[in-house]
Amino acid sequence: MIRSVVRGNGAALPRRIMKNADFEGMVETSDEWIVQRTGIRQRHVAADDETTASLGEAAARAALDSGGLTPADIDLIVLATSTPNNTFPATAVEIQNRLGMRHGFAFDMQAVCSGFVYAVATADLYIRGGLAKRALVIGSETFSRILDWSDRSTCVLFGDGAGAVVLEAQDGTGGIADRGVLAASLRSDGVHKEKLFVDGGPSTTGTVGHLRMEGREVFKHAVGMITDVIEATFAEAGITAEDLDWFVPHQANKRIIDASAKKLGIAEEKVVVTVDLHGNTSAASVPLALSVAVADGRIKKGDLVLLEAMGGGFTWGAVLLRW
Numbered sequence: 551m552i553r554s555v556v557r558g559n560g561a562a563l564p565r566r567i568m569k570n571a572d573f574e575g576m577v578e579t580s581d582e583w584i585v586q587r588t589g590i591r592q593r594h595v596a597a598d599d600e601t602t603a604s605l606g607e608a609a610a611r612a613a614l615d616s617g618g619l620t621p622a623d624i625d626l627i628v629l630a631t632s633t634p635n636n637t638f639p640a641t642a643v644e645i646q647n648r649l650g651m652r653h654g655f656a657f658d659m660q661a662v663c664s665g666f667v668y669a670v671a672t673a674d675l676y677i678r679g680g681l682a683k684r685a686l687v688i689g690s691e692t693f694s695r696i697l698d699w700s701d702r703s704t705c706v707l708f709g710d711g712a713g714a715v716v717l718e719a720q721d722g723t724g725g726i727a728d729r730g731v732l733a734a735s736l737r738s739d740g741v742h743k744e745k746l747f748v749d750g751g752p753s754t755t756g757t758v759g760h761l762r763m764e765g766r767e768v769f770k771h772a773v774g775m776i777t778d779v780i781e782a783t784f785a786e787a788g789i790t791a792e793d794l795d796w797f798v799p800h801q802a803n804k805r806i807i808d809a810s811a812k813k814l815g816i817a818e819e820k821v822v823v824t825v826d827l828h829g830n831t832s833a834a835s836v837p838l839a840l841s842v843a844v845a846d847g848r849i850k851k852g853d854l855v856l857l858e859a860m861g862g863g864f865t866w867g868a869v870l871l872r873w
């Protein structure tokens with residue numbers, strides 16, 4: 551059977567780093583509060599010339615380089631983002647153009663913080679269905695543009711950045727020892743819309759709007775939803791937490807990550823944590839975390855890796871793959 555195997559990966563971050571202390575003159579907060587409640591120490595913030603498209607392009611180029619590929623080798627781009635450059639066309643198509651690609655097809659995927667997990671699961675289906683041979687799967691966000699910078703309960707939490715992987719069709723046996731995407735589980739439930747949303751849009755206010763969140767409510771649901779979808783993925787693949795080499799969760803809050811890992815019985819040393827460096831970069835957080843753990847030598851070819859995310863909608867999901 552065909553498997554969607556990771557052939558390369560990469561990341562890109564805005565030049566400017568904003569430390570927790572930089573908020574102290576802007577809103578009533580402190581480095582201590584932010585670190586204690588979230589684990590975040592800094593985040594990158596895009597300058598005017600840095601956009602979801604430019605960061606996504608840079609991450610895509612890095613992923614292509616790491617796989618020894620060029621844009622000519624790609625026939626599908628799936629971009630996970632909630633902060634597109636324009637309402638339309640899809641920013642994925644802009645990235646396609648920036649890469650000099652006149653072939654193949656590209657589209658955006660909007661599942662907020664779960665976007666990258668949704669995008670990997672989607673690209674995997676296109677590849678296994680024979681519609682694409684090599685897909686660039688990108689998560690790129692500029693949440694700094696939709697933050698209310700006077701709201702301390704949200705503005706300290708998010709950051710900008712991009713990460714990407716190249717998935718390639720390769721033959722597999724169909725067993726758990728194969729490299730590539732092995733199992734996935736996706737969920738959504740719109741009853742939770744008001745807990746995390748943007749208060750604007752083309753069809754309602756005609757404005758871009760700002761992010762609004764009931765943090766405590768999101769927190770309350772997060773661990774249960776995350777563990778449910780991961781247990782479904784384990785069951786589909788016929789594995790347990792002990793079989794995992796690495797857990798790469800969405801990076802929203804260190805307390806959510808720790809509680810989820812504990813509930814699932816995933817050992818602390820297998821958990822990749824980058825929320826301290828990037829804050830919550832929404833759809834970019836999982837591929838950014840992957841890029842850190844691959845670059846420092848933790849994630850290696852053949853390792854069993856679990857990706858997970860939960861976000862606005864609510865949406866949530868998990869993907870199991872062998873790197």
Ligand SMILES: CC(C)(COP(=O)(O)OP(=O)(O)OC[C@H]1O[C@@H](n2cnc3c(N)ncnc32)[C@H](O)[C@@H]1OP(=O)(O)O)[C@@H](O)C(=O)NCCC(=O)NCCS
Nearest residue numbers: 578579583587663702703706765766768769802803860861
């Ligand atoms: C947002 C979050 C960090 C807040 O932590 P918390 O422990 O739940 O804190 P609470 O919301 O109970 O707020 C505690 C107090 O801190 C205050 N506070 C909020 N933001 C603050 C900040 N940046 N600095 C200082 N105080 C702050 C609140 O106003 C509240 O004060 P009050 O008790 O006087 O009302 C936490 O709820 C969270 O991470 N939620 C999930 C968010 C998330 O993951 N979202 C993305 C999903 S993709």
